[in-house]
Amino acid sequence: MKLRFLLAALPFIGIYSGGSLAAGTPLLFGLPFLLVWNLFWMAATAAILAIIYCLDTRDEAAQAAQAAEQSGGVQ
Template sequence: MKLRFLLAALPFIGIYSGGTLAAGRPLLFGLPFLLVWNLFWMAATAAILAIIYCLDSRDEAARGSERTGDGQ
């Protein structure tokens, strides 16, 4: 399995696993655990998507064809 697909699955697993971990947890930074968990995964999702964008080689091919005019 390619690294991009594994990275894309991480936010899904992370966000949906938080509900099972939240039962009986104390407050973190004065906020409920589940809220902190979701805020963390929201920021982590943006970072993971940026990494996937950098790993995507199809974008380089599209930019190369736009420069040469072959993209028609």
């Protein structure tokens, strides 16, 4: 569970740390450094969220069916 929280914090830290790195940096791929930094973290955020989704073991539908079965009624 801690791993998911740490992974979720990475994009926040990554995006907001770029401003301090951008002072006086040259262009990358013909674009300002901060723009490249934000584009990278946008893609990295999607990848990190996919990893978090795969690590998520909660299954609300199965839990709801199990609770209904234990109570004796079907919803």
